[in-house]
Amino acid sequence: MAGGGREIIVLAVGEGGDPTVLTLELLGLARGLVSEQGMVTAVVLGSHFEGALDEIASRGADRVIYLEHPSLAPYNPEAWQAVLEPYLEEQGAGLILAGHTCLGQDLLPRLAFSLEAGVVTDCVGIRAGEDGFLFTKPVYGGNALATMRVTTPLTLATVRSRVGEVLPPSSPGGELVPLPADPPAVTRMVVRERRSLEAGECPLEEARVVVSGGRGMGGREGFEMLRELARLLGGTVGASRPPVDSGWAPATCQVGITGKVVAPELYIAVAISGSSQHLSGMCDSGKVVAINKDPEAYIFKVSDYGVVGDWKEVLPAFISRLRELV
Ligand SMILES: Cc1cc2nc3c(=O)[nH]c(=O)nc-3n(C[C@H](O)[C@H](O)[C@H](O)COP(=O)(O)OP(=O)(O)OC[C@H]3O[C@@H](n4cnc5c(N)ncnc54)[C@H](O)[C@@H]3O)c2cc1C
Secondary structure (H helix, E strand, O other): OOOOOOEEEEEEEOOOOOOOHHHHHHHHHHHHHOOOOOEEEEEEEEOOOHHHHHHHHHOOOOEEEEEEOHHHOOOOHHHHHHHHHHHHHHHOOOEEEEEOOHHHHHHHHHHHHHHOOEEEEEEOEEEEEOOEEEEEEEEHHHOEEEEEEOOOOOEEEEEOOOOOOOOOOOOOOOEEEEOOOOOOOOOOOOOOOOOOOOOOOOOHHHOOEEEEEOHHHOOHHHHHHHHHHHHHHOOEEEEOHHHHHOOOOOHHHEEOOOOEOOOOOEEEEEOOOOOHHHHOOOOOOOEEEEEEOOOOOHHHHHOOEEEEOOHHHHHHHHHHHHHHHO
16 A cells, blocks of 8 residues: 555644544544554644543554644644645655644645645545555535546645544554654734624534524524524534525534535535535435425425425424424
8 A cells, every 4th residue: 555554643633621522533533444453543733632532542642743833723724734745755754644624724735735735625535445545535516426546655735524423432542752843833813803603603514503594584584593593403504605605604603515524413504495505515415405485495305394484484393303302
């Protein structure tokens, strides 16, 4: 196998305590791909992640390399690259994995360019082939799947949620090794944070339940009801593009080809017609429930359950029944 079997590195994100579910899924994926003699290394950069290290070490990592530094949190591409590039060059791993998140999509192509390595983004499957790893990713707006093989000795890949499985904790876990590096504060980050998540909500890409609204919501008020539904289901609010363009929902909520790619266990599409651009962002969801007043809406063709009706009548009834149950 072209280099890949010996070491797989997972770029783990553990800001603020717990590791993300996606990070744990990537470790499970890496464990299934690495050869018997090979090792899985997790690299954790950022700040305030002490609690995450043991958990990452117990869920499939042979080694956890970590560096806590103010220049690394919030994510700063120049500082992360300055730390990772020399480390990765020295390691000679065959495969580097990161989540298909904003961070992964920004960082991995940068690293691939500087390490002269191939990169595959948005993977929905990786398997070991005879001549190296085979990467599967959606193409043509999600209407087809392409399988790719990379010919460089090192490959970097961003992977969607729910591709790997979280492994049960094992004891003893992998060893924890600090990374001796001093990231330069190349650029001073002036950060303005806009809260798009409610307390308790998790980022869209990792949510187990997503409640999305479309143009048929008609305004911001409709999204308040979606937020209430998401809260009751322990989920996160998403949107198709028109509500984002109209300012009813923040851009971070957009699901689709030019938005986020999500793969929750349950996706509820409210007043969304089901354009190919939207579907390509949620087609890997477990169960899809559509609420739409048009019985001919395409979204019903890709849904497991459909409710034909006006959301203004369906949602209050649904929410009040849920309140009785939870
Ligand atoms: C380059 C490009 C990139 C794009 N990227 C994306 C993307 O990332 N994500 C994305 O979503 N779109 C994207 N789009 C836009 C996409 O083509 C569609 O226009 C968009 O997805 C439609 O959104 P919608 O389903 O909310 O609206 P519509 O297609 O207008 O559908 C609204 C639906 O609401 C229903 N409805 C109306 N009122 C009610 C009611 N009271 N109760 C119940 N149902 C009701 C209607 O029956 C209808 O089915 C992109 C387009 C382009 C050209």
